[in-house]
Amino acid sequence: MHKIGLIDYGMGNLHSVTKSLESLGEEIILIKNFNESKNCKAIILPGVGAFDPAMINLINMNLKNDLQNWINSGKSFLGICLGLQLLFESSDEGNVQGLSILKGKIHKIPTTVNQRIPHMGWCQLLPTKKNKLLGLEELNNWVYFVHSYHAIPNDSNIIAAQVNYGSEKLTAMIQHDNLLACQFHPEKSGKTGEKLLRKWLSTIQ
Numbered sequence: 642m643h644k645i646g647l648i649d650y651g652m653g654n655l656h657s658v659t660k661s662l663e664s665l666g667e668e669i670i671l672i673k674n675f676n677e678s679k680n681c682k683a684i685i686l687p688g689v690g691a692f693d694p695a696m697i698n699l700i701n702m703n704l705k706n707d708l709q710n711w712i713n714s715g716k717s718f719l720g721i722c723l724g725l726q727l728l729f730e731s732s733d734e735g736n737v738q739g740l741s742i743l744k745g746k747i748h749k750i751p752t753t754v755n756q757r758i759p760h761m762g763w764c765q766l767l768p769t770k771k772n773k774l775l776g777l778e779e780l781n782n783w784v785y786f787v788h789s790y791h792a793i794p795n796d797s798n799i800i801a802a803q804v805n806y807g808s809e810k811l812t813a814m815i816q817h818d819n820l821l822a823c824q825f826h827p828e829k830s831g832k833t834g835e836k837l838l839r840k841w842l843s844t845i846q
Contacts, residue, residue, distance in 0.1 A: 646681035653687030661828035675707035688723025693735030720822030
């Protein structure tokens with residue numbers, strides 16, 4: 642069992658993430674101040690809502706710098722949905738600078754996909770590289786999305802999986818060193834999401 646810190650900044654579906662991880666035997670600590678994270682082995686940044694209000698909340702709660710320091714120190718981190726987008730430098734959705742952990746920008750899903758926006762529902766992950774750690778090739782890979790914006794990293798090598806949406810391939814998962822982030826909701830993605838969370842938990846030192 643690990644103690645997992647869940648950032649509580651007013652922008653996340655904390656209940657479903659908490660229940661999902663508790664069902665896997667983990668202890669969840671809600672983090673409103675990083676003094677509460679001293680016994681945590683990993684941090685999760687969830688997110689539902691818009692980019693600018695989320696960043697403003699992180700800044701006003703004095704979480705931004707501590708979150709950047711946590712990730713940059715090499716400790717385990719998982720971002721979910723908006724929690725992935727906030728890792729980048731900026732977003733079409735607003736004007737506030739992101740966490741800038743990763744180089745790149747969040748773009749609105751183009752209307753040329755000829756699909757409904759927001760992208761909502763179940764889609765199949767397409768691994769971009771063989772990843773023994775995550776074992777995406779071993780999963781059936783159907784996961785649940787709700788989003789209107791997607792990440793375009795400067796370094797495409799950090800993209801661990803994409804998803805087809807109309808004529809576009811959208812970034813579905815990022816992996817870079819100690820950092821893992823999902824545009825989809827693993828906590829709402831049934832057995833695939835459960836297996837993915839188990840694999841992530843197994844990497845925590």
